[in-house]
Amino acid sequence: MTGTIPADRASAPARGRYDAVWRAAEPYLRSRKNDVHIPISFAYAERLLAVHPEADRDVVLLAIMLHDIGWHAFDMADIVEKGFGPGKMRSDIRVLHEKEGARLARKMLSLTNWPAMLVDAVASIIDGHDTRVQSRSLEDRLVRDADKLWRYTTTGVSVACDWFRKTPHQYADQVETEIAVIETEAARMMATEELARTRAALMLHLI
Ligand SMILES: [Fe+2]
Ligand SMILES: [Fe+2]
Numbered sequence: 001m002t003g004t005i006p007a008d009r010a011s012a013p014a015r016g017r018y019d020a021v022w023r024a025a026e027p028y029l030r031s032r033k034n035d036v037h038i039p040i041s042f043a044y045a046e047r048l049l050a051v052h053p054e055a056d057r058d059v060v061l062l063a064i065m066l067h068d069i070g071w072h073a074f075d076m077a078d079i080v081e082k083g084f085g086p087g088k089m090r091s092d093i094r095v096l097h098e099k100e101g102a103r104l105a106r107k108m109l110s111l112t113n114w115p116a117m118l119v120d121a122v123a124s125i126i127d128g129h130d131t132r133v134q135s136r137s138l139e140d141r142l143v144r145d146a147d148k149l150w151r152y153t154t155t156g157v158s159v160a161c162d163w164f165r166k167t168p169h170q171y172a173d174q175v176e177t178e179i180a181v182i183e184t185e186a187a188r189m190m191a192t193e194e195l196a197r198t199r200a201a202l203m204l205h206l207i
Contacts, residue, residue, distance in 0.1 A: 068147075069101050
């Protein structure tokens with residue numbers, strides 16, 4: 001879909017072409033630490049795209065940027081209670097954040113003049129990004145992997161361990177078991193390397 005973008009935007013610096021969408025999304029990123037999760041996962045998506053240049057860059061980067069904006073509609077206590085409790089991946093609140101995210105992403109991308117085909121592709125990845133059993137495309141896989149990769153960073157462990165009411169060490173052990181469900185080999189390697197750095201940084205061999 002990159003070829004369908006107007007020439008003025010296509011010639012913009014690689015990251016700058018998304019600035020208008022970042023600005024439109026900003027108010028919706030101020031919940032559930034999405035203003036930390038999303039930039040970190042966005043950078044992982046860029047790294048995964050370097051390994052998979054055949055993927056549609058705009059679809060992947062806009063989908064990772066907007067995939068969790070639907071959380072803004074929910075109270076943080078509810079998010080922690082229902083979105084991270086037992087049965088978390090199938091809970092209603094998870095489905096609702098996917099639906100609300102897809103709706104808002106459509107609105108935002110249309111307002112920032114992205115082509116209809118791209119808007120459809122991004123919204124269809126967002127709708128079901130947590131609860132869909134199988135990924136549907138390479139772009140879908142890269143978004144799902146970039147979404148997970150932030151959990152392995154020192155920042156991700158530090159933030160998310162509180163959501164799961166675990167110590168950093170307990171949470172690091174949990175996400176280590178989840179490396180197996182990461183879909184691309186490149187992302188599994190990144191997760192393994194990042195978790196080793198996080199274990200060292202947080203001295204998890206001792207505490
Ligand atoms: Fe999500
Ligand atoms: Fe996410």
